[in-house]
Amino acid sequence: MSDEPSSATSYQDVLAALHGEPLPFTPGTSKMLRFMLEREQGCDAEITTAGLTVWYGEGGSRYSMPVAPGVVSFLRAGVDLSERRHLSQRMGPAIVPEVGGFPAWGFGSRHVRLDVTDEKILIRIRTSESELSALGPEVPIEGRPAVILDRACPHCGQVPERYRVLSDGSLVCLACGRSSSP
Numbered sequence: 001m002s003d004e005p006s007s008a009t010s011y012q013d014v015l016a017a018l019h020g021e022p023l024p025f026t027p028g029t030s031k032m033l034r035f036m037l038e039r040e041q042g043c044d045a046e047i048t049t050a051g052l053t054v055w056y057g058e059g060g061s062r063y064s065m066p067v068a069p070g071v072v073s074f075l076r077a078g079v080d081l082s083e084r085r086h087l088s089q090r091m092g093p094a095i096v097p098e099v100g101g102f103p104a105w106g107f108g109s110r111h112v113r114l115d116v117t118d119e120k121i122l123i124r125i126r127t128s129e130s131e132l133s134a135l136g137p138e139v140p141i142e143g144r145p146a147v148i149l150d151r152a153c154p155h156c157g158q159v160p161e162r163y164r165v166l167s168d169g170s171l172v173c174l175a176c177g178r179s180s181s182p
């Protein structure tokens with residue numbers, strides 16, 4: 001155990017944070033979340049055994065692993081991801097209080113999607129739900145009402161098994177992942 005690299009140990013901590021107890025909120029976690037949530041352009045992030053990488057548009061930045069469990073713990077917002085491996089939810093607007101000398105900050109309404117695969121955790125943050133659903137059908141998003149409709153998707157022409165219903169009423173085809181008006 002003691003000769004394991006610390007990054008591997010921390011990835012186990014990340015997996016534990018997907019369904020475990022809330023973690024203590026540290027100044028480092030608050031700073032990392034501010035980078036991820038404050039920008040209106042959103043971001044993509046990936047956590048693997050190699051660490052936490054965040055893309056703000058073009059380039060990715062690698063951050064130290066110790067903040068990753070706290071980031072996951074905050075973004076899952078109490079939802080147990082041990083069985084529900086995909087989560088899409090709205091967060092904010094919210095104020096994050098000062099912690100350990102790191103000042104309070106705030107973020108507007110954000111849509112956060114977490115996809116947990118065997119090798120990594122993908123995090124996508126956007127200001128609108130439709131931007132998240134436009135990212136593709138590779139993984140189902142749980143926790144959203146779905147309806148069975150006998151109508152073909154205007155994008156792919158298929159009649160999908162189900163349509164997912166977004167909060168604005170638009171329908172996401174579960175065959176191709178694109179949305180259309182109701």
Ligand SMILES: [Zn+2]
Pocket residue numbers: 153154155156157158173174175176177178
């Ligand atoms: Zn379709």
